[in-house]
Amino acid sequence: MAVTIDLSGRVVLITGATRGVGRGIAEAFLRAGAAIETCGRREPAELPDGVTFTAVDVRDPDAVEHWVGDIVSRAGRLDVAVNNAGGSPFGRFEEGSPRYLRAITDLNFLSAAFVARAVHPVMAAQEDGGSVINITSISARRSSPGTAMYGAAKAALENLTASLAVEWAPHIRVNAVSCGLVATDSADEHYGSAENLERIARTIPRGRLAYPLEIGNVCLMLASPLASHVTGAVVDVDGGGEWPAFLSHTPQTAFAVLNEGSEND
Numbered sequence: 001m002a003v004t005i006d007l008s009g010r011v012v013l014i015t016g017a018t019r020g021v022g023r024g025i026a027e028a029f030l031r032a033g034a035a036i037e038t039c040g041r042r043e044p045a046e047l048p049d050g051v052t053f054t055a056v057d058v059r060d061p062d063a064v065e066h067w068v069g070d071i072v073s074r075a076g077r078l079d080v081a082v083n084n085a086g087g088s089p090f091g092r093f094e095e096g097s098p099r100y101l102r103a104i105t106d107l108n109f110l111s112a113a114f115v116a117r118a119v120h121p122v123m124a125a126q127e128d129g130g131s132v133i134n135i136t137s138i139s140a141r142r143s144s145p146g147t148a149m150y151g152a153a154k155a156a157l158e159n160l161t162a163s164l165a166v167e168w169a170p171h172i173r174v175n176a177v178s179c180g181l182v183a184t185d186s187a188d189e190h191y192g193s194a195e196n197l198e199r200i201a202r203t204i205p206r207g208r209l210a211y212p213l214e215i216g217n218v219c220l221m222l223a224s225p226l227a228s229h230v231t232g233a234v235v236d237v238d239g240g241g242e243w244p245a246f247l248s249h250t251p252q253t254a255f256a257v258l259n260e261g262s263e264n265d
Contacts, residue, residue, distance in 0.1 A: 005221070006033055007029065007032040007033050007034040007080075007220075007224065007227065008032075008034070009033075010033075010034045010035070010077075010079040010080065011034070011075045011077055011078050012033050012035065012081075013066065013068070013080065013081045014035045014036060014037070014038050014081075014082040014084055015038065015039055015079060015111065016039075016113060017051065017223055018040055018044040018053070019184070020151075020212060021179065021215050022085075023212060024213040024214070024215055025082055025084060025135075025212070026210065026216070027048070027186065027213055027216055028213060028216030028217050028219060029048055029080075029220055029223075030048060030051070031050075032220055034050075034079075035050055035052070035075065036050055036051040036052065037051075037054070037071050038054075038073070039055065039056035039058065039067060040055065040056070042110070043055060045166075052083045055124070058085050058107075058111035058114065058115060059103075059106040059107060060081055064114045065118045067118075068115075068118040068119055068122065071213065072122055078119055078122045078224045079123075079223075080130065080131045080132075081115055081116065081132045081133070082132075083111065083112035083116070083132070083133070083135060084135045084151075085107065085111050085112075086111075086153075086154075087107070087148065088104050088107075088108065088147045088150035089137050089147075089151070090146040091146065091147075092146070095147070096149065096212065101247060104149040104153060105135050105149060105152075105153050108150055108153035108157070109153040109154075109156045109160075110133075110204060112134050112160070113160060116132050116160075116164060116174070120168065123172045124171055124172060128173050129172050129173070130173075131162070131172070131173045131174075131221055131223045132164070132172065132174045133174075133176065133177060134146060134157050134158075134174070135176070135177055135219075136157050136177065136181060136234065137145060137150070137154045138179065138241065138242075139151035139154055140158050160178055161174050161175065161176040161232065165232030165233075166232065167229040172227075173231040174231065175221075175233045175234070175235070177218050177222070177235050177237055178233070178234050178235065178236045178237065179210065179215055179238065180204065180209070180210060180236070180238025180239055181204065181209045182211070182215065183197075183208070183211055183212075200234065202244065203243055204241075204243075205239060205240030205242075206239035206240055207239075207258060209239070210237055210238070210239060214237060217234055218228065222235065
């Protein structure tokens with residue numbers, strides 16, 4: 001029997017779904033028939049059918065509360081919340097002003113906490129509860145030089161995920177998806193050039209960056225009945241992480257054997 005995920009009639013909130021990883025997440029849920037609600041500070045030029053945009057600063061808890069209330073008043077329910085908004089420019093920690101440090105924390109941690117807090121009473125009142133999915137990063141569990149506050153905020157978000165999964169059980173499931181490097185439209189620019197991106201891809205066991213839709217497919221699975229007993233989990237979508245540094249010092253023939261099968265697919 002074929003396994004399908006049908007979320008027709010379900011309402012999914014995704015922060016930052018207009019581009020990059022968020023766009024891939026939205027695409028996955030749209031394919032499953034869900035209605036998508038997303039937000040940002042500026043409305044994009046175009047959106048796929050089935051996506052409703054509202055101008056919201058997710059760092060503002062009052063604005064988030066108002067947005068969630070508006071969604072429920074229009075749609076009558078809210079089934080899934082995906083906290084995807086986030087990011088950080090590269091820079092030395094000691095050079096960041098206090099205002100900058102707060103801004104990174106607000107965007108990458110507190111925004112997700114505000115959304116989770118706002119959707120809780122809605123999902124708790126629904127007979128079939130709801131699902132909260134936090135998008136985190138490999139930076140949460142390894143050093144993150146140049147984006148230290150980003151890594152720290154994502155680590156905090158993973159801990160919040162585990163805590164809320166216990167506090168809100170059994171009615172609301174709370175999970176996280178930890179992303180490795182993702183091939184977004186701006187990846188070449190972010191990493192300097194296509195050549196740099198290719199070199200970086202070779203540090204990943206699967207030999208390439210993730211596609212945004214691959215992140216979305218994991219979110220879709222976690223939000224679906226297929227993951228009905230999964231809560232408090234952090235699912236890594238990173239192509240195997242990073243090759244251990246010691247492998248670069250092994251004999252070339254040994255490294256070739258270890259690296260076998262890591263070509264792009």
